Amino acid sequence: MEENKHVTIYDIAERLNLATSTISRALKDHHTISDKTIKKVKKTAEEMGFVPNTLAAGLRGNKTKTIGVLIPTVTQPFLSSLISGIEITAQKSDYTVIIMQSHDSYEEEVNMAKSLYSNRVSGVICSLAMETRDTAHFHQFSNNNIPLVFVDRVPKDYNTFRVVIDNFTAGYKATKHLIEQGCVRIAHITAGSELGNLYSERKRGYIEALKDHNVEIDEKLIINLNSVTYEDGVKASNALFDLDPIPDGLFAPGDILAVSAVQTAKKRGIKVPEEFKVIGFNNDPISQIIDPNLSTITHPAEKMGKAAAEIIIKNLKSSKNDDAKEITFLNTEVLARESTQK
């Protein structure tokens, strides 16, 4: 087995009796290099199996064409689609994507932020960990002019780019849909997270829709969770079904919760949608698998990923230090399926 050393521009330079500066420029079609030389260099580089060393270029230029992604986990459908979107856009502009999972832990998020900084990423896309209450660990990016985009779970008071959906409107739409389908006792499950205020926004939309349509707001129908797992959903659902009378509708701010409600209802002999209508959130794959198919709110994950990546790349190209860090709102829609049919 050969101990192939990496081929460098020095090797090419030596072979062709040229300076490394010429090689470097030729490889990127610099206008001061003659066409013949460019062709010759490229051909030789190809023959010798030259692959540029990103590290060297990054060190010298202090930029890496790398986007760091810091998210709670890659296994949630929404987040893996988000990554997919980021990756697709990044690839088009020849950017590399580094992914780190915070597992919803504040401590890990802090560490990984440092690690991304250490890797001198060109930009950062982040969806906050559940635990996170403080965003000081992102100052290192802001302070060094590294574009930072928060997605979905975003801090409220941080002057940087944000790509989100309008959770209030989405919650409003979902609830309104249930009302239109005839529900009058509409339950809601929410979760307490202060920084990423998306659940509270959805709840606000829920409340507002009830008010606007003169539907009674009953605090007993609102269940507050600390996490949004399937098991939590089952508990919440059982609590709702223990009420008398049971609610006739549920707006669950996530498809997993909605599915757990549907399945719990089935187990208890409650018919969905006849006796109990459910609308979820996210349009996860499971929403089309469950019987009855789940009505839900679309959550344009891939689009959000693309938008976030585009913001970073655009911001990197024109390095004008706009202080206008806009917030991008993407649209959501009600997907009316079987679980809310009259």
Add this chain to the structure above:
Amino acid sequence: MEENKHVTIYDIAERLNLATSTISRALKDHHTISDKTIKKVKKTAEEMGFVPNTLAAGLRGNKTKTIGVLIPTVTQPFLSSLISGIEITAQKSDYTVIIMQSHDSYEEEVNMAKSLYSNRVSGVICSLAMETRDTAHFHQFSNNNIPLVFVDRVPKDYNTFRVVIDNFTAGYKATKHLIEQGCVRIAHITAGSELGNLYSERKRGYIEALKDHNVEIDEKLIINLNSVTYEDGVKASNALFDLDPIPDGLFAPGDILAVSAVQTAKKRGIKVPEEFKVIGFNNDPISQIIDPNLSTITHPAEKMGKAAAEIIIKNLKSSKNDDAKEITFLNTEVLARESTQK
């Protein structure tokens, strides 16, 4: 806004009147540096907000503590769990993970392999693209002593590490389970991919199980697909249900296919599992959502990711050039749920 330049060891050295070499060594507890100096340096580094530049270290040492992951997509549950496993293990040893999606395209896979090499990753974990028939683009890693681990969809004839399940045995088990549940006309869906021979292996297991249990092998019951999408599954299922008599069992080598079969059956009024039993593969989340719950074969994605990452890290520590590139087989099990009940 301050134009904060990155703090370097030079800055620390200047502040403390020490050499950069001393700083560098102190920061990593080198034994030739006195405890007092180490403490002083670390304290100052902390105060000044020093974050090491990974690029510089990587360039000098020609190693980056980075694992490159090259997979078809991140959105399949199996693959996102695989990533999760890789990431968890990598993080423990302070490795960074770079993820690239080939989207099952050979051309993209070639490009991204080059990109990973360009980033001087320390090791590579790959699950091959469907399209890939040729693995020459991985030689750059093998030739340069960069550990390469193929996972799940692995080439047959490449002397490197592999982490897989025993697809033959898994197929055998799945089929045997159907036989035990009373099926006698067992259908199978397979897909033609030559390099990643996992579907053909599963099929081999299917055939062998039928033989061993004296169940007739009927070529009409075996459907060959080019891809394994939900839509393909519907087509295949319809083809099976157009037969007379229809099969009484199906071993689908993926939960998506299995689910499509269950749903197609329902639409056509065929009762699962009474008239038609189905077993899938992977234990995707949807398998527990669909009604009836899907029997399936476990596919230990996270474990495989961890195993792959461990192989790389271990191999990097002890840089002995073992020519023994072992194949790691992980275990799979039948999960008997409702869709195959007698």
Add this chain to the structure above:
DNA sequence: ACAATTATTGCAATCGGTTGCGTAAAAATA
């Protein structure tokens, strides 16, 4: 034919940690 451009290429510093080797100072030994 000579000056003025323009087209090409080379030189050398630079990015920021890392590390082999050398040396001065302190401690141990004779």
Add this chain to the structure above:
DNA sequence: TATTTTTACGCAACCGATTGCAATAATTGT
């Protein structure tokens, strides 16, 4: 006290691509 051994730290080259500036060669203009 003289000498050997440790201990602690500095010097400077190095990794490989990039880039401002200088320099040489080719081309154009008068």
